[in-house]
Amino acid sequence: MPFIHVEVLEGLSTEKKQELVKEMTDMFVRIAGAPQERVFIFFEDLKRDNYARGGSLVSLLPPPSTAPAATGNEGK
Amino acid sequence: MPFIHVEVLEGLSTEKKQELVKEMTDMFVRIAGAPQERVFIFFEDLKRDNYARGGSLVSLLPPPSTAPAATGNEGK
Amino acid sequence: MPFIHVEVLEGLSTEKKQELVKEMTDMFVRIAGAPQERVFIFFEDLKRDNYARGGSLVSLLPPPSTAPAATGNEGK
Amino acid sequence: MPFIHVEVLEGLSTEKKQELVKEMTDMFVRIAGAPQERVFIFFEDLKRDNYARGGSLVSLLPPPSTAPAATGNEGK
Amino acid sequence: MPFIHVEVLEGLSTEKKQELVKEMTDMFVRIAGAPQERVFIFFEDLKRDNYARGGSLVSLLPPPSTAPAATGNEGK
Amino acid sequence: MPFIHVEVLEGLSTEKKQELVKEMTDMFVRIAGAPQERVFIFFEDLKRDNYARGGSLVSLLPPPSTAPAATGNEGK
Numbered sequence: 001m002p003f004i005h006v007e008v009l010e011g012l013s014t015e016k017k018q019e020l021v022k023e024m025t026d027m028f029v030r031i032a033g034a035p036q037e038r039v040f041i042f043f044e045d046l047k048r049d050n051y052a053r054g055g056s057l058v059s060l061l062p063p064p065s066t067a068p069a070a071t072g073n074e075g076k
Numbered sequence: 077m078p079f080i081h082v083e084v085l086e087g088l089s090t091e092k093k094q095e096l097v098k099e100m101t102d103m104f105v106r107i108a109g110a111p112q113e114r115v116f117i118f119f120e121d122l123k124r125d126n127y128a129r130g131g132s133l134v135s136l137l138p139p140p141s142t143a144p145a146a147t148g149n150e151g152k
Numbered sequence: 153m154p155f156i157h158v159e160v161l162e163g164l165s166t167e168k169k170q171e172l173v174k175e176m177t178d179m180f181v182r183i184a185g186a187p188q189e190r191v192f193i194f195f196e197d198l199k200r201d202n203y204a205r206g207g208s209l210v211s212l213l214p215p216p217s218t219a220p221a222a223t224g225n226e227g228k
Numbered sequence: 229m230p231f232i233h234v235e236v237l238e239g240l241s242t243e244k245k246q247e248l249v250k251e252m253t254d255m256f257v258r259i260a261g262a263p264q265e266r267v268f269i270f271f272e273d274l275k276r277d278n279y280a281r282g283g284s285l286v287s288l289l290p291p292p293s294t295a296p297a298a299t300g301n302e303g304k
Numbered sequence: 305m306p307f308i309h310v311e312v313l314e315g316l317s318t319e320k321k322q323e324l325v326k327e328m329t330d331m332f333v334r335i336a337g338a339p340q341e342r343v344f345i346f347f348e349d350l351k352r353d354n355y356a357r358g359g360s361l362v363s364l365l366p367p368p369s370t371a372p373a374a375t376g377n378e379g380k
Numbered sequence: 381m382p383f384i385h386v387e388v389l390e391g392l393s394t395e396k397k398q399e400l401v402k403e404m405t406d407m408f409v410r411i412a413g414a415p416q417e418r419v420f421i422f423f424e425d426l427k428r429d430n431y432a433r434g435g436s437l438v439s440l441l442p443p444p445s446t447a448p449a450a451t452g453n454e455g456k
Contacts, residue, residue, distance in 0.1 A: 001237055001274075003307065003344070007118065008230040012260055014429045018437050019259050024252065025435040031247050032240055037434040040307070042387065042426065046118065046229075049090045054113040055101040057094050077198075078160040079231065079268070083422065085153055088184055095183050100176065107171050108164055116231070122153075122422065125394045130417040131405040133398050155383065155420070159270065166353045170361050177359040189358040192383070194311065194350065198270065201242045206265040207253040209246050235346065274346065277318045282341040283329040285322050305426075306388040313381055316412055323411050328404065335399050336392055350381075 002028055003040045009058070010045040017043055078104055079116045085134070086121040093119055154180055155192045161210070162197040169195055230256055231268045237286070238273040245271055306332055307344045313362070314349040321347055382408055383420045389438070390425040397423055 004024060021041050028034040048059035080100060097117050104110040124135035156176060173193050180186040200211035232252060249269050256262040276287035308328060325345050332338040352363035384404060401421050408414040428439035 001235075003235040005233040006230050007232075008260065008262075014437065014439070016259055017429070017432075018440060020255065021432040021437055022435055023255050023259070025432070027248065027251050027255075031244055031251070032236065039434065041432040043430040043432075045430070049093070050119040050121070052093075052097040052101075052117040052119075054115065055098055057090065057097055059090070060094060078158050080159075081157040083153075083155040084184065092183055096179065099179050099183070103172065103175050103179075107168055107175070108160065125397070126423040126425070128397075128401040128405070128421040128423075130419065131402055133394065133401055135394070136398060166361065166363070169353070170356075170364060173356040173361055174359055177356070191358065193356040195354040195356075197354070201245070202271040202273070204245075204249040204253075204269040204271075206267065207250055209242065209249055211242070212246060277321070278347040278349070280321075280325040280329070280345040280347075282343065283326055285318065285325055287318070288322060306386050308387075309385040311381075311383040312412065320411055324407065327407050327411070331400065331403050331407075335396055335403070336388065338388075 001034055001038050002032065003042070004028075005042045005044065007044045007046055009051070010047055012043075012045070077114050078108065078110060079118070080104075081118045081120065083120045083122055085127065086123055088119075088121070153190050154184065154186060155194070156180075157194045157196065159196045159198055161203070162199055164195075164197070229262055229266050230260065231270070232256075233270045233272065235272045235274055237279065238275055240271075240273070305338060305342050306336065307346070308332075309346045309348065311348045311350055313355070314351055316347075316349070381418050382412065382414055383422070384408075385422045385424065387424045387426055389431065390427055392423075392425070 006020070024041060025036060025039045028039050029036050049057050051058050082096070100117060101112060101115045104115050105112050125133050127134050158172070176193060177188060177191045180191050181188050201209050203210050234248070252269060253264060253267045256267050257264050277285050279286050310324070328345060329340060329343045332343050333340050353361050355362050386400070404421060405416060405419045408419050409416050429437050431438050
């Protein structure tokens, strides 16, 4: 407890996920009084042709004009 | 808002998913008054050896006698 | 199959939900070839103090200036 | 993007949830490059007689010997 | 591990849920080699006007002709 | 009804999943009075670098000292 499911666009690196895991776990221990070993986090990598926003699959959206940093988070 | 998660047997084409996305988005705008850009849809492709009905994994069910259209929706 | 989970802000009426159910079911039968009796839809009513966007729980957001129709969809 | 679902034992106050929302949103903006307005967080309050661990519903577990702070997080 | 989410029509008693918890936990320990204290089970009680099958909310379906045992599982 | 989602570490064999499906289905028929053909079970295989416990992704945890049985359930 807690159980945290994170859906994020495919492309987020393992290093970034581990950074998020560390900070989120510390935060729930500090704010919600959760025992550290009972903080569970699950990432789900959303494929661009399985995730849609505003009436279109992200894979079919025109690429954003500026080239964002290589975080794999284009078209969020 | 809304956030719509659709679990469907693997094999549904991207074209069909986009067709569903378009119609579902328009429907939630029309019926639920949702702003179009805030309708989020997530598809999850169920693998036949990870989905079970009536006591059996779908991958272990006998193939249906008639060969359904190639929508990948056998054994739904 | 399919299994469709819809998270929507609390307040959407049963009549609107049934309208959505009818149209979504027909759509999946027509587009994805699903048998009607195997289309499953689950609504989840999001409470305003359990749903957050852009750094704030919706319950703590300033009310929108114009009063939208009572579809319970303010602050989506 | 991202979409974060947090299941936590019932009893966590709205103030604590907002504190978690603020920090988690800032974190995903900083680490994952997410646009702030596109960070969505959903809390689900687990009822003690609907959540089980180690073979028992939490509501049927003996109360912990020490009385933890009133964060509603007993028997996590 | 594992994490088991069970959606069931509202009305299933706490006694039955505990019976299911006990048997499911033992089963995952026996078959999947899971440590007992790491088997997590979550029940979600589906309201009849939030769950639909075959084009209709269950709450709007005609009551089944025979009256099943009061397990709260009418119109499954 | 019921709809059962099982998240388990990747590596559980199809044979074990079918064994679990069979027993869980019989259990819900026996205890909850569910019709067998309406028991739906969904497995989700958790990747070690997408699942975290106690502040670390499982993929980054030191391998357990004793070699557990090859059920693919290390570092649950």
